[in-house]
Amino acid sequence: MELRHFLDLSDAGGNAIAAMINDAQDRKAARAGWPKGQADADAPLAGHTLAMIFEKNSTRTRVSFDMAMRQLGGSCFILEAGTSQLGRGESIADTARVLSRMADAIMIRTDDHAKIEEMARHATVPVINGLTDRSHPCQIVADLLTVIEYGKALPGLEVAWLGDGNNVLHSILEAAALMKFNVRVGVPAGYEPEAEFVDMARSAGVQVPVTQDAAEAISDADVVVTDTWVSMGQAHAEEKLAAMVPYRVDEALMARAKSDAIFLHCLPAHVGDEVSEGVFEGPQSVVFDEAENRIHGQKSVLLWCLGKLD
Ligand code: CP
Ligand code: NVA
Secondary structure (H helix, E strand, O other), rough: OOOEEOOOOHHHOHHHHHHHHHHHHHHHHHHHOOOOOOOOOOOOOOOOOEEEEEEEOOHHHHHHHHHHHHHOOOOEEEEEEOOHHHHHOOOOHHHHHHHHOOEHHHHHHHHOOHHHHHHHHHHOOOOEEEOOOOOOOHHHHHHHHHHHOOOOOOOOOEEEOOOOOOOHHHHHHHEEEEEEEOOEEEEEOOOOOOOOHHHHHHHHHEEEEEEOOHHHHHOOOOEEEOOOOOOOOOOOOHHHHHHHHHOOOOHHHHHOOOOOOEEEEEOOEOOOEOOOOHHHHOOOHHHHHHHHHHHHHHHHHHHHHOOOOO
16 A cells, blocks of 8 residues: 555545545444444554654644544654653654654644644655644544534635634545535735645635635624634734734634624634634534544544555
8 A cells, every 4th residue: 555644635546535524423323322442343542652742832733643543542652852762862763764664644833834744745654734834734633524524515615814824724625625615714914825735725726815805704604713823833913913912713703604604713722812602612612622632633644544445
């Protein structure tokens, strides 16, 4: 089998993403009410080990990959930049070759997307993107699962993104290209997503209007998404924060979306900045379902990477 890296959603493609979501739904339903650390009945990754490298902070990604491996019957270990030889300058290439001898897959969260590409070039086991400055594909598998759980079909869905044109938006745009939904991007001038991702979605035939008008972007949306205004590794610039204020998802903006629209946020949230407390805690917010779905989504990503899911 060809080595299956998961650096971005396109590595898997639309059919595999659909299979991942189906499998995640089935596995989630089959273990409802079980203790969270109990392995699934088929324990499909028994004997398998995941190496996780964190060069940036994480709560959800770290815990959900750990719990995903437990539920699949496998195990994992964590390398932190500060306490491993990576932090003292050992190369990505050598680290990739060593970890490939000691683990069955590698998950890495890093600031520089080039590092994960370098890891994939030298690893002989699958490499999974646990977030880079460019993209966050595992988050979007969980987000799509959440959207489907709330009864919304992906083709033709109207997703609105408000705020910073960041790594999470990039992966949403990639998902839009693969799963054929539209994304209205409401961002201030100078904070647009990279054109490569907008073009990718538009060339796949989906609509991606990019506007500075937050009300226009959110009107009649089925799904409303935002994220922190300052991603990890970015400077806290007063000018940027000021530019973002009109894009805060508050009750007045949310009222413009469809009445059954859901609100997503990958978390951690900065309530009062990118989202008002009323929306974050309100009935349309499904952010904790979304957070739980990181486990179920991660399991599907791992199964696909290790050739147990097509
Ligand atoms: N959403 C997400 O990736 O969360 P963490 O940064 O806590 O992993
Ligand atoms: N855009 C955020 C996502 C955190 C999960 C960041 O990169 O910090």
